[in-house]
Amino acid sequence: MKHIALGMFGAAALGLMASAASAGTLDTVKQKGFIQCGVSTGLAGFSAPDDKGDWKGIDADFCRAVAAAVFGDGSKVKFTPLSAKERFTALQSGEIDILSRNTTWTSNRDSALGLDFVGVTYYDGQGFMINAKKLPGVNSALQLSGAAVCVQSGTTTELNLADYFKKNKMEYNPVVFEKLEEVNAAYDSGRCDAYTTDQSGLYGIRLTLSSPADHVVLPEIISKEPLGPAVRQGDDQWAHIARWTYFALLNAEEAGITQANVDEMKTSTDPNIQRLLGTEPDGKYGADLGLSNDWVVNIIKAVGNYGEMFERNVGAGSPLKIARGINALWTKGGLQYGPPVR
Amino acid sequence: MASQEILRQEPGRGSFINDPKIRALFFQTLVVIVLFVSIWWIVNNVIENLQRLHIASGFQFLRNRAGFDISDTPIAYTSDATYGRALIVGLLNTIIVAAAGIVLATIVGFIIGIGRLSQNWLIRKICTVYVEIFRNIPPLLVIFFWYSGVLAVLPPPRESYHLPFGSFLNQRGFYFPRGVWGDGSWLVLVAFVVGLAMAWFVAHRARQRQMATGQQFPVFWTSVGLIVGLPVLAFLLAGMPLTFDFPKQSTFNLTGGFQIKPEFLSLLLALSFYTAAFIAEIVRAGIKGVSKGQSEAAAALGLRSGPILRLVVIPQAMRIVIPPLTSQYLNLTKNSSLAIAIGYPDLTATAGTVLNQTGQAVEGVFLMMIAYLVLSLVTSAVMNVVNARMALVER
Numbered sequence: 001m002k003h004i005a006l007g008m009f010g011a012a013a014l015g016l017m018a019s020a021a022s023a024g025t026l027d028t029v030k031q032k033g034f035i036q037c038g039v040s041t042g043l044a045g046f047s048a049p050d051d052k053g054d055w056k057g058i059d060a061d062f063c064r065a066v067a068a069a070v071f072g073d074g075s076k077v078k079f080t081p082l083s084a085k086e087r088f089t090a091l092q093s094g095e096i097d098i099l100s101r102n103t104t105w106t107s108n109r110d111s112a113l114g115l116d117f118v119g120v121t122y123y124d125g126q127g128f129m130i131n132a133k134k135l136p137g138v139n140s141a142l143q144l145s146g147a148a149v150c151v152q153s154g155t156t157t158e159l160n161l162a163d164y165f166k167k168n169k170m171e172y173n174p175v176v177f178e179k180l181e182e183v184n185a186a187y188d189s190g191r192c193d194a195y196t197t198d199q200s201g202l203y204g205i206r207l208t209l210s211s212p213a214d215h216v217v218l219p220e221i222i223s224k225e226p227l228g229p230a231v232r233q234g235d236d237q238w239a240h241i242a243r244w245t246y247f248a249l250l251n252a253e254e255a256g257i258t259q260a261n262v263d264e265m266k267t268s269t270d271p272n273i274q275r276l277l278g279t280e281p282d283g284k285y286g287a288d289l290g291l292s293n294d295w296v297v298n299i300i301k302a303v304g305n306y307g308e309m310f311e312r313n314v315g316a317g318s319p320l321k322i323a324r325g326i327n328a329l330w331t332k333g334g335l336q337y338g339p340p341v342r
Numbered sequence: 343m344a345s346q347e348i349l350r351q352e353p354g355r356g357s358f359i360n361d362p363k364i365r366a367l368f369f370q371t372l373v374v375i376v377l378f379v380s381i382w383w384i385v386n387n388v389i390e391n392l393q394r395l396h397i398a399s400g401f402q403f404l405r406n407r408a409g410f411d412i413s414d415t416p417i418a419y420t421s422d423a424t425y426g427r428a429l430i431v432g433l434l435n436t437i438i439v440a441a442a443g444i445v446l447a448t449i450v451g452f453i454i455g456i457g458r459l460s461q462n463w464l465i466r467k468i469c470t471v472y473v474e475i476f477r478n479i480p481p482l483l484v485i486f487f488w489y490s491g492v493l494a495v496l497p498p499p500r501e502s503y504h505l506p507f508g509s510f511l512n513q514r515g516f517y518f519p520r521g522v523w524g525d526g527s528w529l530v531l532v533a534f535v536v537g538l539a540m541a542w543f544v545a546h547r548a549r550q551r552q553m554a555t556g557q558q559f560p561v562f563w564t565s566v567g568l569i570v571g572l573p574v575l576a577f578l579l580a581g582m583p584l585t586f587d588f589p590k591q592s593t594f595n596l597t598g599g600f601q602i603k604p605e606f607l608s609l610l611l612a613l614s615f616y617t618a619a620f621i622a623e624i625v626r627a628g629i630k631g632v633s634k635g636q637s638e639a640a641a642a643l644g645l646r647s648g649p650i651l652r653l654v655v656i657p658q659a660m661r662i663v664i665p666p667l668t669s670q671y672l673n674l675t676k677n678s679s680l681a682i683a684i685g686y687p688d689l690t691a692t693a694g695t696v697l698n699q700t701g702q703a704v705e706g707v708f709l710m711m712i713a714y715l716v717l718s719l720v721t722s723a724v725m726n727v728v729n730a731r732m733a734l735v736e737r
Contacts, residue, residue, distance in 0.1 A: 092701075
C-alpha cells in the first residue's frame, strides 16, 4: 500500500507539473531567452536556409519580428524545420512556440487541432506547374485529365486537388510524398506530369529544378490559401503578441515607417505614428501586450515593415519576383489591413 | 530449546508473511494493480491534456469524409470515402506488399542459400557476394537504389520500352494486358476447383496404396493433368470467353491494361532482395545443421541425390529453418513501413496523412501500432502451425 500511495503521489505530482509547464508561453520564452520557431524544410521565399545557413523568407522573418517585439533583438530565434506532417504535433506538444510555415488557415485547424491562427501573412492560391517542353499542347489545368500529379501529403493542397478533379469530372493519378524534397525530385525526374502546390511555392520550386525555363505555371488558381503563422490555442497573451506583431508590420508600412527611417520617425508629431512607435507621452500600448513600449521600433529595426519583408523575400528584390497583387495594402487595392494600434 | 520451538511452529499456522504461496499471490496482485493504475493514469492524462489543449479526441473521425485520393487502391476508394476506409486501403497495401515480398524473398533466399553450398565455384561465390552486399546495406538505401537508381532512369511514357505480349516498361511502371473474362468463364473456375479436389483425392489414394502395397503412382503428372487440363477443356468448351485490354498511349500516360507502379515495384524488389540475403543464410545453416550421416545412410539405402535432398535433408533442415524464418517474415512486414520514403501508400503513409488531416495523432499512432501488432501475431501464428507440422513426430 505504501508503494501505491507513493506511486499515486508521484503521478499527481507529474500531473501538476504537466499543467504548470504550459502556463504562459511569454514567460517560458523569456526564461529560455529565445523563440523556437517552426519553419518549412526549405521553401524559397518563405523559409529556406541560405548558403550560410541563415533562414531567409517571409515566414522566418515573421519569427524574427516576434523575437524583436519580445526581446528587442530579432536574432533571438531558433528555427525547427518541419515537414507538413510534423508541424501541428510540434506546436501542440510545445516543441515550438510559434508555427510560421506557409500554413493554410482552415476552420478545422483552428478548432479541432488546438491551434490559433494569427493572421494572413500571405494570400495564396493553389496552382499547377507542368513541363511545357514535354507537354507542348497543355495550357490549362482543365486539360490535365489522366495526368500523374505530384503532391505533398498531409496538406490542404492534397484535398483541393481531389476536389478540383472531382468537380471537373477528370481523372488523375496522385503521386504522394511526405517531404517537399522528395516531391521535387519525383517531379524533376518526370515521375509526374504536373506538380501542384500554392502558386508562390511553385515559383520557388521552379527555381530549384534542373531546367527552370522548361516549366510553366498554369493560369488556374483552384483554391484560397490564406497562409499565416499559428500559435497554441488557449494562451491569449501569446496569441495577442503574435497577432499584433503582424498588425504592427502592416501599420508601419501604411504609415511609411521603414527600417531606414524608423529613428527619424520617432521624432514625428503625427499622433498615429507616435502611438505606433511608443513615443506618445502617456501611451502604454506595448506594456498592455506584455512588451516594452518601443516594441514596434524593435520590430521595424529587425525586419522592416511588411512591404519591405515582402519585396526582400518574394517580391522584386528576390529571384521569385512575385507581384504584390492581393497582398498589397488595402490602401493600394490589396487585402492586407492592419487594425489600428491605440 | 529454541530449535524445538521453531520445529513446532513450522507445520502449524505459520505467519502469512512467511508463506511463499501467499507472498507470491500478494506480489502478483500488487504488480497487476500497479500496471492497471499506471495504464489508467496514462490514458486519463492523455485525455485530460488533449482537452486542455483543445484538441479533438476519440475515434469519431474514422467515419468522416477523407477528402484525399490514394494512388493504389485494392478496394473501391474515392475521396468521398471515410478515413476508416482510407486506413483499410493502407492496411491492404501493406498486406499485399508484405505477402508478395515474403513469397519472393523465400524463393530468392532458398535459391541463394542452396547456391552457397553448390559444388560449382562460380555459383558459390556469386551467392556469397550477393549475401554480403545485401545484408550489409540498410533497407532504406536498397529501396532508394531501386526507386531512384533503377526505375527512375527508365524512359518517359512516350518512349516506353515495348515488351512482348503487348506490355510496356517506362518511368511510370510496368504495364501489361489485363484479361477480361466474358460469359461462361465461371465454367473455367468450376473446372479448376474440381481439378484441385480430384488431384487431392488421387494423391490421398496413391499414398494409401503405396503404404499398403508399396506400389507407386505418378501423382505429379496426374495432378498437373487434372489441375491444368480440366480448366483448359472447360475454357475451350465455353467458347474461349477471354479478351484482353491492352495498354494504349494517351495524352499523359498509358491507359488501360494493368499497371504496376514503380513505387510498389521498387519496394517489393528492395524488401525481398534485402530479406532474401538473410533467408539464404538461414537456409544454409539449416542444411548444414543436418548431420552428414543422414544423407550417407539414405545413399546406403539406394536413394539417388535428388530424393536424398528432397526426402531426407530438406525435411530435417526445415525444422531448423522455420523459427528464424518467421522472424525474417516479421522483419519484412515491418520494414514495409519504409514505403513512405518513396510514396507507396502503405499503412504508415495513409495513417500519417489521416492523422495529419485530422490532427488526431494519438489515435492514429495507436491504430497503426495495433494493426502492425495484429499482422505480426497472425504471421507468427501461421508459422507456428507450420512449425508444429514440421516438428519431429516420434513413434
